[in-house]
Amino acid sequence: GNSVTQMEGPVTLSEEAFLTINCTYTATGYPSLFWYVQYPGEGLQLLLKATKADDKGSNKGFEATYRKETTSFHLEKGSVQVSDSAVYFCALSVENTGFQKLVFGTGTRLLVSP
């Protein structure tokens, strides 16, 4: 089947620290991969995506590389800010009936302190 596994949170970091949030997946077929972010009180916002192996998605200093050999899509940022505090969701896109649907991980809460 299709599933996404994310590291448990919360991840607590000081400002300017390096961030990694691990994400691995299992999928039938060749999925597209996404990171969504949910800031407090808001909906899910697309952070970045990658649609084929070795693609690197990037946005706002965040990066993730689609690794087919390790079925991973880890999220990284070199220097986090307090404003990055949010819940981060890894997701994959599958197409069973000719239409896309997203399969999400459990989400990882990031807390950044000044």
Added chain:
Amino acid sequence: EPEVTQTPSHQVTQMGQEVILRCVPISNHLYFYWYRQILGQKVEFLVSFYNNEISEKSEIFDDQFSVERPDGSNFTLKIRSTKLEDSAMYFCASSESGVLTDTQYFGPGTRLTVL
């Protein structure tokens, strides 16, 4: 920037009552979705909708659930007779196409509380 909107932001209802959750997708999008997130759990797919028809639904989406696009802008999720376990955050999403690589844009969610 265009965005998906949802109303209400919070709905409290008694068990057995009907609720309708409303969404306005991005105007040029043709594919619509509902997901839900029970507190502390994963975001789960409920249903996808295209061309006034359900294209796929999950096992969660039983006969108590229905979706409708009553006019050119709204997309609704109806729960006919709510249960306690329907308490969750419900997210609407839309996308321009339904292909694997497309991006789904999400609304801010409706928190449904069933008492």
